[in-house]
Amino acid sequence: MCPVIGFDPRAVRELLNIYNEDEPILMIRIGKEKAESRKLRGYRKPLSEFVTYY
Numbered sequence: 001m002c003p004v005i006g007f008d009p010r011a012v013r014e015l016l017n018i019y020n021e022d023e024p025i026l027m028i029r030i031g032k033e034k035a036e037s038r039k040l041r042g043y044r045k046p047l048s049e050f051v052t053y054y
C-alpha cells in the first residue's frame with residue numbers, strides 16, 4: 001500500500017463520478033509488487049540518525 005498525492009484531482013473526480021463538493025486529496029495504491037520490476041533502492045538513513053525514543 002502506498003499513499004499518492006501527485007494526481008490530477010479533476011481527472012479523478014471524473015473517473016469516479018464525483019459530482020459533489022468532495023475533493024480527492026489522497027489515493028492509496030493497493031497491489032502486488034512485480035518482483036522482476038524491483039529497482040535498487042537509494043541510500044536510506046537509518047532511523048536512529050533522526051528518530052529519538054523517550
Ligand SMILES: Cc1cc2nc3c(=O)[nH]c(=O)nc-3n(C[C@H](O)[C@H](O)[C@H](O)COP(=O)(O)O)c2cc1C
Pocket residue numbers: 001002003004005006007041
Ligand atoms: C503523503 C504521501 C504522498 C505520496 N505521494 C506520492 C506521489 O504522489 N507519487 C509517488 O510516486 N509517491 C508518493 N508517495 C510515496 C509512495 O507512497 C511510496 O512510499 C513510494 O513510492 C515508495 O517508494 P520506494 O519503494 O522507493 O520506497 C507518497 C507518500 C506519502 C507518505
